[in-house]
Amino acid sequence: DAKTTQPNSMESNEEEPVHLPCNHSTISGTDYIHWYRQLPSQGPEYVIHGLTSNVNNRMASLAIAEDRKSSTLILHRATLRDAAVYYCILREEYGGSQGNLIFGKGTKLSVKP
Amino acid sequence: GAGVSQSPSNKVTEKGKDVELRCDPISGHTALYWYRQSLGQGLEFLIYFQGNSAPDKSGLPSDRFSAERTGGSVSTLTIQRTQQEDSAVYLCASSLINSGRTNTEAFFGQGTRLTVV
Numbered sequence: 001d002a003k004t005t006q007p008n009s010m011e012s013n014e015e016e017p018v019h020l021p022c023n024h025s026t027i028s029g030t031d032y033i034h035w036y037r038q039l040p041s042q043g044p045e046y047v048i049h050g051l052t053s054n055v056n057n058r059m060a061s062l063a064i065a066e067d068r069k070s071s072t073l074i075l076h077r078a079t080l081r082d083a084a085v086y087y088c089i090l091r092e093e094y095g096g097s098q099g100n101l102i103f104g105k106g107t108k109l110s111v112k113p
Numbered sequence: 114g115a116g117v118s119q120s121p122s123n124k125v126t127e128k129g130k131d132v133e134l135r136c137d138p139i140s141g142h143t144a145l146y147w148y149r150q151s152l153g154q155g156l157e158f159l160i161y162f163q164g165n166s167a168p169d170k171s172g173l174p175s176d177r178f179s180a181e182r183t184g185g186s187v188s189t190l191t192i193q194r195t196q197q198e199d200s201a202v203y204l205c206a207s208s209l210i211n212s213g214r215t216n217t218e219a220f221f222g223q224g225t226r227l228t229v230v
Contacts, residue, residue, distance in 0.1 A: 032216045043204050043221030044156065085155075093216040100169055101146055101206070101219055103156040 004088045009108045012078045020073040020107055022088030030093050033064060033071050036103070037084040044087065044103070047073065051093075083111045117222035119205050125228045126195055134190040134225045138207030145188050146208075146219065147180055149201040156204065162188065164210060195229045202226050 005023040012018040024033065034049040048055055048062045050071075055062040061074040075082055087106040118137040126132050138145050147159040158172035162182045173179070177195075182188040192199055208219040 034216075036219075038156075043206070043224055044219075045221065046218040049216070049218075091216050094214060100158065100161045101208075102158050103148070105155050 004090060004104055006086070006088055006104065006107045008105065009110065011110045011112065012075075012082075014080060014111055014113050015077050018075040018078045018082070018109065018111075020075075020086050020088075020109065021070065022072070023070045024088070024090055025069045027068050027090055028092075031090040032093055033062065033068075034089045034091055034101075035060070035062065035073050036087045036089065037082075038087070038106075039081070039084045047086070049091075078109075078111045080111050080113060083109055085109070117205055117207050117220050119203075119222035119225050121225060122223065123226045123228075125230060128197060128229055129194055131191065131193045132195055132227065134192075134203050134227070136188045136190070136205030136207075136222060138186065138188070138205070139209075139220055140186075141209060142207035142220075143185065143210040144208045144217075144219075145182055146206040147188070147190050148204045148206070150204060150224075151201045159190070159203075192227075195227075197229045200227055200229045 032049050032051050035047040036044045037047050038044040048057050048060050050062045050064055063072045085106040085108050087103050117139055120135045143164045145162040148156045150156050160173055160180045161169040177193045180190045202224040204221055204224045206219040206221040208217045
């Protein structure tokens with residue numbers, strides 16, 4: 001899997017938007033950008049993924065740079081429950097036996113009331 | 114079941130004993146992943162099963178660790194001669210592979226907390 005770079009930690013205020021950046025300068029054309037998050041004392045959960053176009057779902061939005069070398073996960077209104085470690089991961093679409101899911105260190109998001 | 118199920122949820126074992134951790138993936142999911150997470154650390158990949166392909170064992174830390182997946186469903190992670198450094202939460206995940214697309218959402222279990230004393 002290609003490498004991603006994320007800030008170690010970020011802080012946000014409750015009910016404000018949060019922009020979590022991810023750099024992936026060595027991304028290949030068949031790599032999708034996935035985001036997972038891990039709430040305290042829980043297993044990771046899927047957030048969103050995309051290829052080239054921006055994506056929206058009930059949890060978040062994903063903004064992908066035109067050159068695909070970076071992306072930003074957007075939480076529109078942070079809540080205390082959004083405090084978690086957020087992981088940005090690249091995965092090949094048809095990875096076959098190589099289609100593993102490898103986590104980096106992620107960004108620890110703190111949300112202040 | 115509704116999600117990925119792992120058992121036991123907690124396991125305390127004596128140093129040198131063998132342990133088996135079980136993972137029941139979501140029915141129909143052909144990909145299964147094992148990770149471990151030490152206190153305050155990130156997820157360390159252990160092993161990945163995908164359909165009938167040979168598993169990716171590149172993350173197993175030593176030959177004391179092994180895993181099986183029987184009938185393409187339930188998986189067992191075995192740790193032989195446990196050491197204190199094996200203490201961690203062991204997480205299992207599964208995902209659906211459709212038409213060879215591995216690029217699908219993975220669902221995680223709640224993990225097994227292993228303590229070696």
